[in-house]
Amino acid sequence: MLKTLRIQPNGGDGLRPAPVTIFVNGAPTTAYPGETVATALLAAGSARFRTTARGAPRAPVCNMGVCFECAVTVDGRPGTRSCMTLVADGMRIERS
Amino acid sequence: MTTEHNEDYDLLVVGAGPAGLGAALEAAARGLKVAVVDEQHAPGGQIFRQPPGSFKQPEGGAKLAYPFGRELLRRARADTRIAWHYGTMAWGVFRDPQQECLRLGVSKNDAGAMLNGRALLVATGAYDLPVAFPGWTLPGVMSAGGVQTLLKSQFLRPGSRFVLAGSHPLLLLVADLLLTSGAEVAEVAFARPRPAIGELLRGWRAVPGHLGLMLQAARAAWNLKRHGVPLRFGSMIKAASGADAVDGATMVDVDRDWRPLPGTERHVEADTLVIGYGLLASTELARQAGCAVDYKPDEGGWIVRRDATMRSSVDGVWVAGEPGGVGGAELAHLEGRLAALDIARTLAAPGQRPGDDELDAVQRAIRKAHRFSDVVRDFFAPNMAALARLASGDTLVCRCEEVSAAEVRDFLDRNPHVSDVNSVKLACRTGMGMCQGRYCQHTTAQMLSEATGKPVDCLGHHTARAPVKPVSVISLAQLQDTLR
Ligand SMILES: Cc1cc2nc3c(=O)[nH]c(=O)nc-3n(C[C@H](O)[C@H](O)[C@H](O)COP(=O)(O)OP(=O)(O)OC[C@H]3O[C@@H](n4cnc5c(N)ncnc54)[C@H](O)[C@@H]3O)c2cc1C
Numbered sequence: 055m056l057k058t059l060r061i062q063p064n065g066g067d068g069l070r071p072a073p074v075t076i077f078v079n080g081a082p083t084t085a086y087p088g089e090t091v092a093t094a095l096l097a098a099g100s101a102r103f104r105t106t107a108r109g110a111p112r113a114p115v116c117n118m119g120v121c122f123e124c125a126v127t128v129d130g131r132p133g134t135r136s137c138m139t140l141v142a143d144g145m146r147i148e149r150s
Numbered sequence: 151m152t153t154e155h156n157e158d159y160d161l162l163v164v165g166a167g168p169a170g171l172g173a174a175l176e177a178a179a180r181g182l183k184v185a186v187v188d189e190q191h192a193p194g195g196q197i198f199r200q201p202p203g204s205f206k207q208p209e210g211g212a213k214l215a216y217p218f219g220r221e222l223l224r225r226a227r228a229d230t231r232i233a234w235h236y237g238t239m240a241w242g243v244f245r246d247p248q249q250e251c252l253r254l255g256v257s258k259n260d261a262g263a264m265l266n267g268r269a270l271l272v273a274t275g276a277y278d279l280p281v282a283f284p285g286w287t288l289p290g291v292m293s294a295g296g297v298q299t300l301l302k303s304q305f306l307r308p309g310s311r312f313v314l315a316g317s318h319p320l321l322l323l324v325a326d327l328l329l330t331s332g333a334e335v336a337e338v339a340f341a342r343p344r345p346a347i348g349e350l351l352r353g354w355r356a357v358p359g360h361l362g363l364m365l366q367a368a369r370a371a372w373n374l375k376r377h378g379v380p381l382r383f384g385s386m387i388k389a390a391s392g393a394d395a396v397d398g399a400t401m402v403d404v405d406r407d408w409r410p411l412p413g414t415e416r417h418v419e420a421d422t423l424v425i426g427y428g429l430l431a432s433t434e435l436a437r438q439a440g441c442a443v444d445y446k447p448d449e450g451g452w453i454v455r456r457d458a459t460m461r462s463s464v465d466g467v468w469v470a471g472e473p474g475g476v477g478g479a480e481l482a483h484l485e486g487r488l489a490a491l492d493i494a495r496t497l498a499a500p501g502q503r504p505g506d507d508e509l510d511a512v513q514r515a516i517r518k519a520h521r522f523s524d525v526v527r528d529f530f531a532p533n534m535a536a537l538a539r540l541a542s543g544d545t546l547v548c549r550c551e552e553v554s555a556a557e558v559r560d561f562l563d564r565n566p567h568v569s570d571v572n573s574v575k576l577a578c579r580t581g582m583g584m585c586q587g588r589y590c591q592h593t594t595a596q597m598l599s600e601a602t603g604k605p606v607d608c609l610g611h612h613t614a615r616a617p618v619k620p621v622s623v624i625s626l627a628q629l630q631d632t633l634r
Pocket residue numbers: 118164165166167168169170187188189190194195196197198212238239240241273274275276277278294295296298299320323429432435470471472473477478479480482483619
């Protein structure tokens with residue numbers, strides 16, 4: 055079940071611009087310019103953003119760049135805070 | 151591409167929240183050359199975080215509770231005198247003895263630069279107080295600020311059934327936003343006892359000028375009632391359950407000192423657990439610059455010491471807003487303006503220097519804003535000792551380096567002479583990871599305090615070193631004298 059939801063505060067749609075495609079672990083995924091990578095991943099139903107050395111799953115906590123739990127690899131740059139990074143068309147994201 | 155070298159500023163501002171914006175606009179109006187650095191992609195800081203420009207703007211948001219917010223953002227967006235550097239992180243403050251200026255190390259994606267300034271204002275705000283309880287590292291446990299900013303600036307609801315636990319008024323606003331978004335809110339639990347009428351009346355005396363905010367909170371409480379959401383007092387988080395993600399929370403009733411009452415545990419199903427027990431001042435950059443700090447748990451932990459015009463103990467460094475004590479947007483904004491006026495007193499051209507009367511007026515307004523924020527603070531102060539006792543043996547204290555409470559307690563048992571948090575850091579690795587101790591320092595300090603019987607302010611704080619946030623080697627390798 056998809057628990058996370060993009061909401062429409064105006065009731066209708068038309069809030070978001072035309073979507074772009076990003077690739078999450080190789081799979082094409084829809085995102086909207088202006089969204090952060092964390093938003094796009096959460097909206098796509100990701101519960102696990104990274105896996106710790108001991109194998110535990112982690113996901114965003116603070117959404118403001120402080121906790122580093124949302125770190126993923128973006129276009130080859132590991133350790134990128136997804137909550138502070140904006141999506142771009144064709145962006146490649148690796149969750150671990 | 152050409153680069154301008156050694157571009158000098160009169161004032162460098164870190165943080166584009168109410169404090170930093172207030173300062174930058176005031177200083178620019180006095181003819182100072184100002185640069186503002188913020189790692190977010192737009193002005194506003196935490197409270198006035200806006201939807202991205204690419205979204206059609208809906209009405210509403212926290213700015214309605216603070217009418218000055220809308221105007222502040224409009225002025226900031228329109229001001230072309232100021233060099234705005236968004237998406238840019240400040241990671242270190244250095245001194246250039248030859249040029250008699252401060253140098254701010256900044257990085258943006260893979261580019262790095264040093265900005266030179268005659269004065270520096272640290273306006274880095276605050277972040278949610280992390281609370282280490284069993285299960286707190288599970289995906290689905292989020293801070294109140296995290297959930298709020300996802301909802302109000304990204305229009306994303308990170309779950310469908312929520313439990314909110316804490317002691318901070320922010321929790322009410324988040325619950326309200328969640329209900330409005332169609333989420334199911336299973337309960338909102340405040341750790342403090344239900345306020346007595348006398349207490350509420352005392353609070354109201356401080357309200358004039360903050361009516362918007364009080365109404366917002368009252369409306370939120372009413373909305374909870376209308377939706378039949380239980381608003382509990384004297385109830386605290388005990389644990390989060392789940393395998394790969396949260397599936398529920400165990401709550402426990404507590405006494406006045408937030409001590410659990412045996413046999414009162416309740417399990418509540420939820421896919422997202424929202425934690426809001428307070429805020430910690432974001433002082434890493436100020437501490438790295440050498441600013442003296444004092445421990446004031448109800449104002450955000452270790453906060454930067456300042457004089458009556460927001461000067462820190464370090465020459466050339468001023469601090470405004472929450473790194474100097476958590477007190478709300480209005481206060482932060484006034485403090486930023488006051489710091490800018492004081493800076494302009496020495497750096498502005500003689501005809502543009504502010505008079506004492508201008509500083510007096512802002513200082514009076516600050517005293518008034520304090521009346522409100524002090525009441526709010528007393529009312530919602532977190533009980534740090536009680537929160538630190540939540541960690542069971544295998545609860546991770548340090549999320550980054552995966553150090554458990556048992557490992558820290560063991561070390562303290564074996565080394566009874568240890569009496570500062572940096573020794574715990576060196577031996578146990580708490581605070582050595584990506585977040586640089588932001589998420590474990592206060593829990594470690596409380597555990598050390600419990601073990602030694604000494605108060606937290608005698609146990610020191612983590613040494614803040616550059617870079618205060620991890621920065622890529624590529625951007626350091628490409629370090630240049632200014633941002634392109
Ligand atoms: C998540 C969150 C939500 C909040 N919501 C509310 C609310 O709804 N209502 C309310 O009354 N109060 C709220 N508060 C309290 C709020 O912090 C203050 O009222 C007000 O925002 C403080 O203003 P400030 O300018 O001191 O800091 P902030 O507004 O926090 O601004 C600080 C800025 O500094 C930037 N920054 C920090 N470190 C660096 C660095 N190293 N490099 C570059 N940039 C950096 C941050 O990105 C941020 O934009 C909230 C606090 C938080 C943390």
